[in-house]
Amino acid sequence: MAYSDKVIDHYENPRNVGKFDEADDSIGTGMVGAPACGDVMRLQIQVSDEGIIEDAKFKTYGCGSAIASSSLLTEWVKGKNLDEAASIKNTEIAQELSLPPVKIHCSVLAEDAIKAAVQNYREKRDS
Amino acid sequence: MRILARLCGLRVPPSQTTWRLKGVAHFYHKKGKHIITSKIEHKAVLDTCRQLEREGYEVTYLDPDEQGLTTPEMVQAALREDTILASVMHANNEIGVVNDIAGIGEICRAAGVLFHVDGAQSVGKIPVDLEQMKVDLLSMSAHKMYGPKGVGALYVRRKPRVRLEAQMHGGGHERGMRSGTLATHQLVGFGEAARIAHEEMATESAQSEALRERFWDAISDIPEVYINGDREQRLPGALNVSFAFVEGESLIMSLRDLAISSGSACTSASLEPSYVLRALGLNDEMAHSSLRFSFGRFTTEAEVDHAVKCVRHAVEKLRELSPLWDMFQDGVDLNTIEWAAH
Numbered sequence: 175m176a177y178s179d180k181v182i183d184h185y186e187n188p189r190n191v192g193k194f195d196e197a198d199d200s201i202g203t204g205m206v207g208a209p210a211c212g213d214v215m216r217l218q219i220q221v222s223d224e225g226i227i228e229d230a231k232f233k234t235y236g237c238g239s240a241i242a243s244s245s246l247l248t249e250w251v252k253g254k255n256l257d258e259a260a261s262i263k264n265t266e267i268a269q270e271l272s273l274p275p276v277k278i279h280c281s282v283l284a285e286d287a288i289k290a291a292v293q294n295y296r297e298k299r300d301s
Numbered sequence: 302m303r304i305l306a307r308l309c310g311l312r313v314p315p316s317q318t319t320w321r322l323k324g325v326a327h328f329y330h331k332k333g334k335h336i337i338t339s340k341i342e343h344k345a346v347l348d349t350c351r352q353l354e355r356e357g358y359e360v361t362y363l364d365p366d367e368q369g370l371t372t373p374e375m376v377q378a379a380l381r382e383d384t385i386l387a388s389v390m391h392a393n394n395e396i397g398v399v400n401d402i403a404g405i406g407e408i409c410r411a412a413g414v415l416f417h418v419d420g421a422q423s424v425g426k427i428p429v430d431l432e433q434m435k436v437d438l439l440s441m442s443a444h445k446m447y448g449p450k451g452v453g454a455l456y457v458r459r460k461p462r463v464r465l466e467a468q469m470h471g472g473g474h475e476r477g478m479r480s481g482t483l484a485t486h487q488l489v490g491f492g493e494a495a496r497i498a499h500e501e502m503a504t505e506s507a508q509s510e511a512l513r514e515r516f517w518d519a520i521s522d523i524p525e526v527y528i529n530g531d532r533e534q535r536l537p538g539a540l541n542v543s544f545a546f547v548e549g550e551s552l553i554m555s556l557r558d559l560a561i562s563s564g565s566a567c568t569s570a571s572l573e574p575s576y577v578l579r580a581l582g583l584n585d586e587m588a589h590s591s592l593r594f595s596f597g598r599f600t601t602e603a604e605v606d607h608a609v610k611c612v613r614h615a616v617e618k619l620r621e622l623s624p625l626w627d628m629f630q631d632g633v634d635l636n637t638i639e640w641a642a643h
Contacts (some may be wrong), residue, residue, distance in 0.1 A: 177554070185551070185554060188622060191621065191622055195629060205624065206641060207640070208641060209586035209589070209625060209635060209640065209642030210584065210585035210586055210589075210640065211585070212548055212550075212574070212585075212586075212589040213548075214624055214625055214640075216623070216624040216627075233622055233623060233624040233627060234623070234624065234626045235546065235547070235548055235622075235623040235624055235626075236548050236551065237548055237550040237551050237554070238550065238551050238554045239550075240548075241551060241622060250634060271349070295392070
């Protein structure tokens with residue numbers, strides 16, 4: 175498998191690795207994928223009262239492309255509002271990282287992860 | 302070929318040809334239509350069996366035990382009136398376990414069933430004595446014993462005689478079984494590789510095993526790390542290890558200094574977890590988290606020590622990144638979570 179330089183960079187130096195307290199009201203958590211499929215991503219966002227994503231953290235079980243996709247996403251969502259973050263497309267991630275066709279599903283998973291995190295945050299706020 | 306014969310304990314030189322399951326099945330089809338093999342055979346056997354099924358043969362695919370072994374008892378239980386052929390590998394290419402070929406041979410011979418053995422992984426690495434083992438057909442491959450790629454051999458027993466449908470026609474070379482001009486350079490290379498393997502086997506296997514144990518001793522204290530396949534009945538230089546909560550492909554990416562694989566090279570184009578490990582009862586997740594390590598003629602202690610350092614570092618780093626490791630440490634049972642398969 176030939177990886178692009180960007181994938182290798184994110185894999186070797188993953189950004190924003192970590193975990194927020196899921197119970198905190200300002201945190202939205204999205205966990206997608208399944209161990210049986212070889213990919214699990216947990217993406218968390220910390221949202222200000224104004225609805226701006228102030229910080230993001232991730233942990234990913236999966237191949238280098240899955241790790242790079244989620245790492246990149248944490249960089250992209252910071253400073254965005256929830257709608258902007260939820261509208262990030264997997265194709266943008268795949269393009270930025272030059273993912274090969276067999277790894278497109280990694281970028282799809284990353285898109286699912288941010289959508290799930292935003293939804294989780296909104297549900298918490300609404301309840 | 303005489304040297305190849307000596308390697309296998311033969312008094313007569315084996316016929317030099319590629320191995321054929323189909324040739325046997327086709328020749329004996331009037332005797333019966335049933336074939337026995339195991340679920341963890343090499344794809345060269347499994348895909349051939351699938352084709353034979355399409356042609357009307359019936360195939361029993363034995364489940365190995367949890368240690369990856371296919372036993373004489375399993376073969377005995379699968380025998381039918383119309384069984385014509387059994388094909389079981391001597392050593393498995395992914396996990397390195399070694400089957401009791403002599404025992405299976407006894408059963409097959411007593412039942413009048415031809416016995417083919419895939420010896421690609423074992424010949425040249427461990428003793429294979431065809432005077433003792435009641436094997437009718439044995440296939441082997443030069444490049445697995447440091448010989449040239451593109452040449453193999455099929456041993457066909459003369460007494461009791463085994464008959465094969467010709468693989469190709471045109472001139473009657475190789476006793477009519479496989480016509481065509483032979484590639485002298487490959488045969489000489491194969492013979493020379495066999496000679497060296499024969500001479501070096503005792504020292505080489507002791508050395509490979511020592512390196513394998515050195516490696517395992519140095520990584521076995523990492524939590525949640527397991528060997529796949531029987532601990533004792535295995536090739537000296539083969540080790541398949543599961544690193545729970547770390548995905549195999551990302552682990553390989555961290556181990557760029559090492560030439561290792563997460564499955565067999567023949568199936569590495571697919572993202573599916575290893576069918577061999579699945580057949581041992583590993584779940585998909587553990588199968589995704591496994592690597593095969595090989596220790597051979599040219600492996601040094603320094604390389605093993607370097608590999609240990611790389612593996613320890615990579616596993617630690619990737620677990621730090623793994624949400625599954627987090628959950629495991631928090632005492633969450635991953636089986637209780639409803640995952641969204643994708």
